[in-house]
Amino acid sequence: MANNDERVSDGPQPAIRADGLRVVRGGRTVLDGLTFDVAPGTVTGLLGPSGCGKSTLMRAIVGTQAHVTGRLDVLGSPAGSPSLRARVGYVTQAPSVYLDLTARQNLDYFAAVLGIHRRDRADQVAQALSDVDLTSHADALAGNLSGGQLGRVSLAVALLGAPDLLVLDEPTVGLDPVLRRDLWDLFHLIAAERGATLLISSHVMDEADRCQRLLLMRSGQLLADDTPDDLRALTDSGAVEDAFLHLVDLARAQEETPA
Numbered sequence: 001m002a003n004n005d006e007r008v009s010d011g012p013q014p015a016i017r018a019d020g021l022r023v024v025r026g027g028r029t030v031l032d033g034l035t036f037d038v039a040p041g042t043v044t045g046l047l048g049p050s051g052c053g054k055s056t057l058m059r060a061i062v063g064t065q066a067h068v069t070g071r072l073d074v075l076g077s078p079a080g081s082p083s084l085r086a087r088v089g090y091v092t093q094a095p096s097v098y099l100d101l102t103a104r105q106n107l108d109y110f111a112a113v114l115g116i117h118r119r120d121r122a123d124q125v126a127q128a129l130s131d132v133d134l135t136s137h138a139d140a141l142a143g144n145l146s147g148g149q150l151g152r153v154s155l156a157v158a159l160l161g162a163p164d165l166l167v168l169d170e171p172t173v174g175l176d177p178v179l180r181r182d183l184w185d186l187f188h189l190i191a192a193e194r195g196a197t198l199l200i201s202s203h204v205m206d207e208a209d210r211c212q213r214l215l216l217m218r219s220g221q222l223l224a225d226d227t228p229d230d231l232r233a234l235t236d237s238g239a240v241e242d243a244f245l246h247l248v249d250l251a252r253a254q255e256e257t258p259a
């Protein structure tokens with residue numbers, strides 16, 4: 001990837017820096033020249049309608065997406081660098097756990113894969129289970145857990161080893177309001193107590209106000225990179241959803257204006 005230091009940062013090094021990021025899938029440009037920074041220690045929401053490219057961007061950030069061009073640095077190294085493996089936690093939309101193992105056995109297995117020393121493993125597994133409030137179900141077979149509980153096992157896996165960056169693809173989809181609120185509280189706790197950076201995708205705009213910053217996407221492009229308050233003020237809107245719709249209308253009008 002090209003290195004290009006045109007933007008001079010006067011703050012701490014961004015947790016994620018994208019510059020002219022482009023991804024082509026199946027011959028289609030699905031990310032079209034994204035440029036943005038994610039500040040360290042923040043909870044940033046990645047919002048946009050289904051199919052706009054959120055998962056593709058997350059895959060690029062964690063280094064599992066092919067055909068990525070432009071610049072994409074994560075925690076100071078090019079995305080996908082081997083040194084980032086233990087520093088980045090990633091939860092996909094589909095829970096990736098073994099259904100024939102218990103929650104604890106799943107975590108123990110992934111802790112071993114991550115290289116967490118045998119002597120520290122039991123403590124770290126217990127901590128991760130407690131973080132996601134699953135201690136009481138630790139020894140239940142994953143196959144017998146509810147969808148929401150399974151999602152929390154995946155999240156616990158991502159928390160193992162205390163990663164500096166957590167990339168969570170729609171972690172609250174399908175959860176009841178109480179669980180959603182508890183998870184968002186947990187995300188903010190992780191950022192505040194550990195200084196970790198969280199990038200969390202959602203297509204539900206009412207989750208926007210739970211984020212410190214927002215990346216709003218549409219059709220592979222970035223519509224806005226702002227705080228929820230500034231976004232509302234900028235577009236004179238009462239809700240982030242209205243601000244998003246306002247920006248979509250503006251983008252459409254620009255597309256329709258003859259050059």
Ligand SMILES: Nc1ncnc2c1ncn2[C@@H]1O[C@H](COP(=O)(O)OP(=O)(O)OP(=O)(O)O)[C@@H](O)[C@H]1O
Binds near residue numbers: 025026052054
């Ligand atoms: N293997 C593929 N080949 C070609 N196009 C693909 C492929 N996978 C995804 N796409 C397209 O890339 C675009 C972005 O998909 P992506 O999964 O990143 O969107 P998303 O915003 O995460 O959607 P959702 O919220 O529904 O998960 C979509 O238009 C999708 O159809």
